[in-house]
Amino acid sequence: MDEILLKYLLGELEETEQRDLLCQMADDQALCAAYIRMQNIYALTLLTPIHSQKDEGVKGFNAFANRLQAKRKKKIIRSMLQYAAISLLLIASTFFVTRALFTQSTGVQELNTLYVPAGQRAQLTLHDGTQVWLNAQSTLTYPARFTGKRREVTVEGEAYFDVAENRKKPFVVNTQQLAMEVLGTEFNVYSYPGANCIKTDLLEGSLAVSSKLSPNVKITLKPNEQVIVKGENMFVGEIQNSDYFLWKEGIYTFENERLLDILEKLQLYYDVTIIVKDPEIFNVRYTGKFRQRDGIDEILRIIQKIQKFDIEKNSETNTITLTK
């Protein structure tokens, strides 16, 4: 048995003999054990140091050094890639975060402006739910979103506000030299640059009006009160004509008003110049309702029926001349 095993270990067996032996070993435990013993003792002897191994060692060592070099290069490339990946991640995230933050802060500066031309009116709802009606030739400047501690808008012309209630964020309307602060309320602002006064009427809630011209003076209105500002002076009175606010539905009402005042309003609403050759007709008072969409010609014609005067229109200069 040993003979055959030895021959096998030395590689001296014929192919068929080798195969037979291997098959035999599969079944024969004792044969297996004998082989294992022999194999391991033999292998043990291979571990003896001999002189020629030094050359082999040197060869191996060179190969080893090459491997180490290659490994180091790989490591450098991999860590470079990792750094690149991290850098990219940092850059990308910085970009997105900055954009998000920046977008939010520019939301405060991002103001929209709505201009309503002559003969028209508009209604819009602001980001917080506040409703605004704008009369003819009026401009509203407002932010897309109300960020910050206050809700601020700027108005030129005439606007009616139904402010959504927010106790934490007061609503401020700026117009010419006035600033009006409310919490939740309904009020009307009449503030045309060409007019002789600024008027604010409070219908509901409470309103604080202050003027840049007299900063120490702050007037607080109660419902159904109005303030008229002429220059430095502020007059508080009662609302005379509550139908007046129907303008937001497109109905102009005048209650016992002088033609002078009516004409001034019509000029503003319709962007037309009205020249009165005979000033006596100014003081006649009128009461009536007109639809905005009737147009100025129709309105003047109806007024004409009460007190006769002649109307002359010049389309080129956009002037209407009234004569007795």
Place this chain on the structure above:
Amino acid sequence: MKISSQHTGQFEEIYLTHYARMKRFAAEYLLCEEDAENIVQDVFMELWEQQFVLMSHTNLFAYLFTATKNRCLDFLRHKTIVRRTAEMLMDEQNLQLKMKLQSLEAFDEKIFSEPNIESIVQKAIETLPEKCRTIFVMSKLEGKKQKAIAAELNLSIHTVESQMAIAHRKLKEALQDYIPLLIFLLI
């Protein structure tokens, strides 16, 4: 070729002392010298990366041997599985490798905690008759082919073969006492 490190000199010495022996041992079980080379290089790479081992190990030989043995075992196990799925179970090389695997599994590295084991093995080789020993060394330790040995020593191949047989028998006898140490009793 230089590798920069504080322990380069020490490492190189260890490398040169052990490389060839480990490679030979591995090649015996793997049946392929290239595979053996790769495995031993991996072993030394690991040693290099864990430099504290250089410092702390009193029995560096045992460490290197165990590392080599374990990698060979993994290799053989993987190879026998792979071959089983690719070819016939009774494939000859597969059977050979299986036997090698079994032998290696049974090889107990604890034998190297025996302080004198290396000198014992060496002595066993030295007790071989001169011609026998020369042939044994040339064949198995220097890796020379039997034909080349015959030509070099001016002998017939048959003589070389028989001398090899004698060498093996004598070595087995000499190391018999250590067999229990050498082999796990798996049965």
